[in-house]
Amino acid sequence: MRISFANDYSEGCLPEILENLGKTNFEQTGGYGLDSYSKSAIRKIEQLLGAEPEQVDIHFTVGGTQANLIVISHVLKPYAGVLSAPGGHIASHESAAIEATGHKVIVLEADPYSGKLDATTLAAFLQEYWADSEPEHSPFPGMIYFSNATEYGTHYSAQELSAIRDIADEYDLPIFMDGARLGTALVAEPDKLNIKQLLDLVDVFTIGGTKNGALSGEAIVFTNRKQNYADRFRWTLKQRGGMLAKGRLLGIQFNTLFTDDLYFRAARHANRMADLLRTGLKQRNVRFWTETKTNQLFILINPKLKQMLLQEFVFLDWLIPNQQQLIELGLEESDQSYHVVRLVTSWATQEEWIEQFLNRWDDFANL
Structure with missing residues (x-):
């Protein structure tokens, strides 16, 4: 699953x-x-x-x-x-x-x-x-x-x-x-x-x-x-x-x-899991659509890498940035195309899931 x-x-x-x-x-x-x-x-x-x-x-x-x-x-x-x-x-x-x-x-x-x-x-x-x-x-x-x-x-x-x-x-x-x-x-x-x-x-x-x-x-x-x-x-x-x-x-x-x-403990856990994921992605020089401090992350990703990750993880397509937005994000010189996807953590997210996602990111990014 x-x-x-x-x-x-x-x-x-x-x-x-x-x-x-x-x-x-x-x-x-x-x-x-x-x-x-x-x-x-x-x-x-x-x-x-x-x-x-x-x-x-x-x-x-x-x-x-x-x-x-x-x-x-x-x-x-x-x-x-x-x-x-x-x-x-x-x-x-x-x-x-x-x-x-x-x-x-x-x-x-x-x-x-x-x-x-x-x-x-x-x-x-x-x-x-x-x-x-x-x-x-x-x-x-x-x-x-x-x-x-x-x-x-x-x-x-x-x-x-x-x-x-x-x-x-x-x-x-x-x-x-x-x-x-x-x-x-x-x-x-x-x-x-x-x-x-x-x-x-x-x-x-x-x-x-x-x-x-x-x-x-x-x-x-x-x-x-x-x-x-x-x-x-x-x-x-x-x-x-x-x-x-x-x-x-x-x-x-x-x-x-x-x-x-309990309400705030659950929310803090969701945010803490997002922080772990955010830190790991930044270490991999991933670009973010916007800076967030809550449990939702929006990242720019190559469509090929996205499709490989979707074999093992579920996340949502958000939008495809236009040329002006790519310029504003400093990606106008890139030879790659990008999609924006949303990653969300919750009260139930486990640290092991974050580790697996980042490890598979590395595996697929190096192919």
Whole structure:
């Protein structure tokens, strides 16, 4: 069987979660997220955030796409759209889920290497929008969305988020941060973001379980920093198919993840495995599409070497750089062609897998 670096959800779940699901299997609990395990998980997240009881609103749902479409459709007015980078998950990998709720994803320019939205681009777009004498003929920009970590493996610093927050406040816009890979972003060095800072920086965010050791599930956190966007949210959660009758299955998982620092231990392991892989590849003079400190790596690779490695490992094609990008990467004089591929580590990645990959790289590169 080939070793997979395709994603961070190839395995089942952390053993601690499986153990607790088994231990509680015959317990009878309330449904729809009102069970004692869900309530315990909510209290633990509140404590992690340094929030007072009921200062924030926390809900659990089954997956990332569901969380995104439910939050966005709940917060936005019917005529509003959501601002996103081109590589944002809602813009590129959710099969028009947001559009299916009646809301347009308004795609803004972003750095093609980092995938990040920046405050300057946001300000320019909003200034131009409101300079129009008849802006009501275009979708109303009603929310700012970005992922952290991004789809390119980069992460936002507190300074970057503060700059986006300033623009959002100027135009009275809520910020929604997709945290499908929040764990790896929060433990990434340098510019590590403290989760408590999110109470002042964003209006709603998710804490991803699926990509950090859970079987499935995301926690949705409304910070209520200026406005209660969570009002009647359980109605939207139910209507959009995100409320599980057996909500305990999510509650037990998040209660486990936020016991004994398990959530962050899992994320640190994923990042540490990525560091080992990153170091080994740099020692082999491999070029990177962008510099990351999380569990996603994007490298340039010769198509022939790629095909040989794919015989024993699984990873994803990402893109084929154009001539201008090759020039920007310092490869315009090369006589080789290049593809960009993504390598992802997880809570379950083993050091031996990294060693095998690097050894086979050497074997194939020398052929």
